Amino acid sequence: MTASNEKSLNLALDGLRASLGASPHEKCPRCGRETLAKAIEALGSCYDCHREREQRREKLDWLRQESGLSAQEWRLSFASLQPWQHPALIRRLRVWRAENGKGLYIAGGLGVGKTHLAVCLLNQHIRSGPQRGMFLSYPRIFADLKADFGARRGQARQVLSRARGASLLVIDDLGAGAAPGWAESEFLPLLDWRAAERLPTVYTSNLALNGEAGLEMLSRAVSARLYDRIAGGVENPALLIMGRSLRGREVS
Numbered sequence: 001m002t003a004s005n006e007k008s009l010n011l012a013l014d015g016l017r018a019s020l021g022a023s024p025h026e027k028c029p030r031c032g033r034e035t036l037a038k039a040i041e042a043l044g045s046c047y048d049c050h051r052e053r054e055q056r057r058e059k060l061d062w063l064r065q066e067s068g069l070s071a072q073e074w075r076l077s078f079a080s081l082q083p084w085q086h087p088a089l090i091r092r093l094r095v096w097r098a099e100n101g102k103g104l105y106i107a108g109g110l111g112v113g114k115t116h117l118a119v120c121l122l123n124q125h126i127r128s129g130p131q132r133g134m135f136l137s138y139p140r141i142f143a144d145l146k147a148d149f150g151a152r153r154g155q156a157r158q159v160l161s162r163a164r165g166a167s168l169l170v171i172d173d174l175g176a177g178a179a180p181g182w183a184e185s186e187f188l189p190l191l192d193w194r195a196a197e198r199l200p201t202v203y204t205s206n207l208a209l210n211g212e213a214g215l216e217m218l219s220r221a222v223s224a225r226l227y228d229r230i231a232g233g234v235e236n237p238a239l240l241i242m243g244r245s246l247r248g249r250e251v252s
């Protein structure tokens with residue numbers, strides 16, 4: 001709510017109080033405090049609860065802009081997923097909390113819903129604060145860093161800089177698109193910063209993380225330095241989504 005809106009609402013409420021005098025009171029349905037029945041009728045709660053809701057809504061608006069999520073992605077939640085999609089993983093992710101800053105690595109083939117799950121996790125995290133979380137597309141950030149236009153590169157650097165302090169970062173589609181090459185040197189400080197601050201990062205990828213096969217595939221897509229940062233920053237074993245069912249196990 002803007003300051004002028006808040007002021008006019010306060011004035012209106014003062015007017016209400018004055019004109020009603022010893023008007024009937026009711027318990028606020030949110031906090032239980034006695035308040036003017038008319039205020040509850042107009043606002044659905046007492047004024048304090050109303051202001052709290054407005055402040056949360058404003059903060060969430062800002063967090064949505066910061067998140068890098070589209071309007072459609074912003075609305076995704078575990079509750080909106082069909083119940084037969086990865087029920088075991090959804091149960092686990094709904095209560096997941098990062099320990100010691102370790103994130104997650106979600107691997108699986110195309111179309112199994114790993115990005116969808118990571119977005120739901122991010123949305124849940126942002127709203128639980130509310131706190132700042134960010135979504136980064138791995139192929140997009142490297143395409144931008146390597147772009148011929150300075151403005152696009154500058155924007156990508158700004159995004160990387162903002163991603164440093166996000167309390168949860170999702171890096172989607174790791175290993176896809178053009179190999180990072182020299183642009184990796186712009187990306188590694190982000191992972192180092194987050195590791196030092198113990199801030200968790202969640203990756204999704206078509207490439208397995210663990211085991212020889214995974215290492216071989218992923219090491220073709222990213223450098224050994226980048227692989228070490230990623231593998232060292234996530235819980236082991238990685239989560240592997242097979243088709244419509246999930247098995248959390250080491251990939252071999």
Ligand SMILES: [Zn+2]
Nearest residue numbers: 028031046049
């Ligand atoms: Zn209240």
